[in-house]
Amino acid sequence: MRSVCVVGLGLIGGSVLRAAAAAGRDVWGTTGSTADAQSAIAEGFTVVDVDTALRRAAAEDALVVIAVPLPAVDGVLRKVGDLAPECLLTDVVSVKAPVADAVAKYAPSAQFAGGHPMAGKSVSGWEASAATLFDDAAWVVTADEETSLFAWREAAQLALDCGAGVVPTTTQEHDAAVARISHLPHVMAAVLAACGADGGPLAMALAAGSFSDGTRVAGSRPELVLAMCEGNRPALLDAVDDALGRLGAARGALASTGSLGATVQSGHSGRVTFDSYRTAGRAQAMVDLAGEDPMEELRLVGTRGGRVIGFDGDMAVVTLPVLSD
């Protein structure tokens, strides 16, 4: 099994290190946090400085996993370009276009496929990490026109070894999707929380379930929310424009006819759709990776809401959602 070098040992990076080790891989890591490094070493993990970690990755042909916050990605990739320029490379950052751009700029010879495990916790840092964090989670591995099947499959195998299912999709489609289902929810929660608090002590005393649920993620650490949302600016702008249009239409209908019927019905329909995916059955299929255009076949799996759950020789084993009516 290919060894793994994890750069950044917070919640996600630490969990990748633990899960890859638990899967039997040779692993080592590096982190700018002395406290996280000491904790990981005390647990028996190998943690070294970033130069040593990347030199070892180059020497052992390891898979390098970038697991630092988006603002730190450029700096790490400069190091990769210097010390392990042709390495196998993936990342676990929540926005994919800026990482792909930085790879093209600083480590253009790396064999890269981007990654994003859809797993998290309200707490962060090594101490919160766990080998089981990714169990049954969706883990995007980007399959762009320029992505090599080799790099894609190496990144996908890591995700599978960590217990996740692999969602193949393009950088652009990933960023558009997470803008709607992850970043827009943070913006809406922030707007709702501010509107509620503006109602003063009476409103706060009366607030219950609907306000509490709708504003939960507004309690997340602002710097993490900002790094994520601001890093996905073009796609988030599209999503916010969609929300503005719908909220404006609701306002107009309420003011003119007094009806919120279209708004509430489309929202109910959207939530029912979401629930139907969560409870969907799963049909198994295969993608022949030795076929004519395997990357296009893989992208179709992602577009249809499916996942790669394993490899069998040159075949990718796939599950696709089967919605009940």
Place this chain on the structure above:
Amino acid sequence: MRSVCVVGLGLIGGSVLRAAAAAGRDVWGTTGSTADAQSAIAEGFTVVDVDTALRRAAAEDALVVIAVPLPAVDGVLRKVGDLAPECLLTDVVSVKAPVADAVAKYAPSAQFAGGHPMAGKSVSGWEASAATLFDDAAWVVTADEETSLFAWREAAQLALDCGAGVVPTTTQEHDAAVARISHLPHVMAAVLAACGADGGPLAMALAAGSFSDGTRVAGSRPELVLAMCEGNRPALLDAVDDALGRLGAARGALASTGSLGATVQSGHSGRVTFDSYRTAGRAQAMVDLAGEDPMEELRLVGTRGGRVIGFDGDMAVVTLPVLSD
């Protein structure tokens, strides 16, 4: 103890009937649902037709509780005006201005104070009702300029007997507050759910905690959401305008400077404020109901986020939130 006549035996009305009976009151009810009536009778409750129920309320000087959906309130109040025109009257409808207007129109001689228990469930109907539904919940009893202390105290005593704490406030302040913390959350959840579902199967496959929490109430029955939101049109328009302004400002900042700092910080601050009210300490105080302007004193309790938790002779025992820094 004053007997209680409950009109409408769904989740809230049924729970009032049960809780008032459990508190030792003589209770009877009426409902348009044969199934609910049969279930309640099978459990030993007295359920009669609406005319009989209201005639008995007039004869026994009972407190009449309107517990029907907003669209049915006018019809019930016409009956009250005919059959029990001078009765003690309250309600448990989630919007207060339309009920107050209808009382003024159809039962102007009733001794009325409006009510709204901030309790609910995702399920509805008599079968979902419970005597404990209101335990520790906030229960608004409206204290307007024209509200008599006598009517207010009778409605408040019912809320206390049902296990709730009483929040005194005006009809207008109630409707403005719930627009922000109950109705706007439903509109925002509907918008978010529609925007997410528009992302297609890929977005649905990647959606997790933030989308799930942010859209939960979009799964509520549309007819209940519409009755609630559309019934609070003027106050909800103000709240939606506030949300539109904030969302538009977020859009503008993201497009121009790339920063969501102001949006995310104000949202985080709002959520922290909400949490601080949920974990606040409580200081006890008294309001002298024999004093100069007891209704104004009571309204101040609501404005400050406090509750009446009991009566001791002419004194209302009050708790006020004490926020830690």
